[in-house]
Amino acid sequence: MALTRRQLFTGSAALAAGAAMGVRIPRALAAAPDRKFLFFFAGGGWDTTTVLDPHFDTDAVDMDPDTSLGAVGNLRFTAGLDRPGVSRFFNRWGRRACIVNGIDVHSVGHDSAMQFVMTGTSASSFADWPTLLAANGRASYPLPHVVFSGPSYAGTHGATLVRAGGGTLLELIDGSILGRADRPAPLPDAPQNSLVDAYVHGRAAAFAAARTGQGRDRAEGLLANLERAMELEGRAFEAGLSDLGRGVLDQATQASELFRLGLSRCAMIQVDGGYDTHDDVTRQAPQQEEMFVVLDALMDHLARTPGDNASWLIDEVVVVCLSEFGRTPKLNGGGGKDHWPYLSALLVGSGVAGNRVVGKTDDALVAESIDFRTGLPSSSGSRLGCENLGTAILSLGGLDPAEHLPGIEVLEAVIG
């Protein structure tokens, strides 16, 4: 019979002895598979016409010069000599990729649109999609949702979200923070640490056992996180937690490593570049090209890396690429484009309805109503909001969206 972590830690003296001898603490065994989610966020508002939502047949949209309509299978995108990585990505991974166009984000303000896109609401008490996924996984994770960079809305799930940005968490895990304080202290040796950990765990377990109701919930929360902490201290080297990487690809690779080891369910990475191109929209193309180059390399990595629950990571990871809003169809007087409330997104990976474009914008880059089951325009359909995409992401993660955003229709068309 497999032991749970709680059972494993009950015999704390034996555990301490084992830990002191360098025995690795196994993580909890998860019986049912969870999909993992890697979010890329392009901060500032990307131009949807640069790649995902081409409009070459209208004068109402200013497309980049020297570009043309690219097509791979059912997918349509903006191609050009200056963006070979885009074409390469769709040629290689298009059957796993779903483009979602015409997403209404309900705002053109950076902060509020970001919150809408990530949570489906404008209320600060709601957690974002990755946090909800991480908090409600079937398995438990020592680092449920790791924010390398980019937005994060914890809502009431502060215990789920782990910010790696700035490296403070890593310094806490490996103990190097002790030496950096104004009054530094040496890091206790690992065996010392394990002995004290085991003693503390026993006290926490006794404390929790003596409580009831909400008090017990809180005490057990501490106990669970003490166990996570002990596990992480034992696996920090294995997980490469000493260096989470600096570039986007480095971080994405590191995130996939956390997925592979079952340490995390979700990660958020802000992609390089500033997308708020009011003054010069030509900055969009090289930045989006770079993102697709990273995506291509990441998918390669996922396809070659054994998974946590599946044979290969590519069969259990969903990559979600978002921004907070799109940009106006026409150039402004300064060669830039301003904020626009209709966004495009890209989903690729496990469970995603690949080789599909969902949603549509008209010739003026305004979203059309669609049938949420097919993703096709429909006069009797509904307007696609970021909340509908979000509930689809929750569904992909095995959650019941009605429990989190009641009454919000799920964009089923993106689910394969």
Place this chain on the structure above:
Amino acid sequence: MLLLALALTGCDPAAPEAVTTALPPRAALLRLSVDLRGVHPTEEELAAIEANPDLYDAYVDRYLDDPRYTARMREVFNLRYLTRTGDTYFDRAEAGLDAVPEGAVGDSIGDEPLRLLTYILENDLPYGYIVTADHTVADPLLAQMWDLDREPGDGWTVAGWRDGRPAAGLLSMTTIWQRYPSMGGNANRHRANAISRMLLCDDYLSRPIVLDRAAVDLLTVDPENAIATTPSCQSCHSTLDPLAGTLFGFFHYDDAESLDDAIAYRPENEEAWRDYSGKEPGYFGRPTASLVELGENIANDPRFAECAVRTVWEGFSQRTYTDDDWAELTTLRDTYDAEGGRLTPVVRALVTSAAYRAGEVSDADLDDRLATVRVVSPAQLASVVEDLTTYRWDFDGRQALTTNDLGMPVLAGGVDSRYVTVPSYTPSLGLAFVQERLAQAAARHVAEHDLAEGRTDDAILLKYVTAADTPASAPDAFEAQIRYLYLRITGAPLAAEATEPAALATLWDELMKVEASPTAAWAGVVSAVLRDPAVLFY
């Protein structure tokens, strides 16, 4: 009390009044002290209340007079104002503050409304003063950054604005309108909602709305027309827009502006609402001629009083208000009204209530709602550990657990006032690590100090042992020392038959085998006690 008991039991008159079992006197005093002062009581205080539990009310009064009480209130009210972002909003060099660390300037800015709250508490004023005061308060950094006319003196003193803006306390603060900016078509609506959320506990953005396709399309091309003609828009904007209309003196934005221009109040813009919503300034149907009138309207609004009471209640009870809590809040609201809108009597009523002092609850539903176990905030953890060990966890001269510099408060379950605005009362992984590393650092500091050869000052915690002692050579000293550690750090004596002294003596032996250092061994033992759940929970 009877009303409370009835309310807590679902108004069942047959239910026993004592659905809660009060904490033992020591634990009750510890909770009170951590809540009101952020530190544990002294052993003398704990022994006194154990001998005479009736002293509880006297300690309430004593702790409410403690200067640390206002610091705790600032922490509680920041969860409502959310101004402690650490942002400076402008390059501090523009104000001649380039030699001052950015964090220090950001701290002063974020504290401005909370320090006016302190002024209110220290002068026993009604809470309504927060929106009717004809002044603000400032320390030297804030005064220089926002160009305030500050009274001389140390620390925070009364200050005024030089640009002739209407004076209405928090509503006139540059800090507030930089924290809650508005530009373009937003036309102060973000700010109006901030007023509603901070002062009335009513977040317009939490209201459900349904828009049809035509309304959405109209919003895209002609937003003001859509807002004015769509009923679902008007469900919020009919009151939001007049509120926003009061704030146009603060409404201007130009990238090229200097700091002084950017923060200036502009009377000439007060009528600019005509160019946006066209809604005259007003407060829920009542016309308002100025910011001062707006402040008076808010101060007299029953929702303002309810929000004040709710903020105190949520902050100290670690519960989020639901309708089930209405009766409990009403009791506190009565106190607020009877005491002329002063907050401290509300705090006093709260911490002397049965619900606050509950250690156990016999009703299952209530047990799920009532926090019989409180979790320290990052700031409380820092102050508790510093008080016990004299160790302050600073980095570059700034406290790790009370500033956002290292992101530590959020890791430990707190807020950063911008992206994380709701504290987590379930201990997180980050809190487990924070407690572990802080305990290790503080314990090492204690061991190095107390076991130092030739030490002449008092021991911090290790007063019964020397570096030469071992469990074998000085078993009684070890027993006494470990019992003292638990008494001092957790506030509760170990039982006579407790196994902890033997277990920690064994742990000490094991640690000595690893490093052969009494300092390291005692640091490990002290850290184990500092990591006790009783330090995190109270």
